[in-house]
Amino acid sequence: MSTILLVTSSPSCGSVSSTLAKELAAGLSASSGAVVVHRDVGTSPPAHLDAVLSSAIRKPADQRDAPEAAAAAGSDLLVDELLAADVIVIGTGLVNFGVYSGLKSWIDNVARAGRTFRYGAGGPEGLVGAKTAYVVVSSGGVYSQGPAAAADHASSYVETVLRFLGVQDVRLVRAEGLALGEEAAKASINAARAAIDAHVNV
Structure with a gap:
């Protein structure tokens, strides 16, 4: 059975990005029969990289000491979820022109040399596979066009990471201008x- 990995990152109840990402995952699941695995990195953020975790994820499992093995367990689980998924749905707000810190930590945990990418003679090669990813981004202002477009470092960052990891089919859904009045929102x-x-409904 196919799997949809849903990653929501807002710490707020009623978040627009989380709500829409959940609706998208539910719709894809209903149309395909896929199971949704929900990873909420907003309310339960992964560990930030520290000296122990940074060392652990750069070593084969059999070369880690006990503290490194314990630190790497959470990262290994996140990588396993990503590799097992057939479809990825990520929801984030545009926060200070970037993504939520929980999503950044998730990316730092799953972008793993030797597991989700590798360096070869021709440069980096993504190992995540030919999946489809949907990125749902909400923002108070309008960043899809106009003078603020260059300040959107959320959608471009997530897309760049996914493509680096080998996911080439990345589709963006925006909900923007949410702070510009009730009707605009x-x-x-x-x-x-x-x-x-x-x-x-494709």
């Missing part, structure tokens, strides 16, 4: 839901 969320419906 409602219209943007409705447009995002229409985009989700289009992805689900």
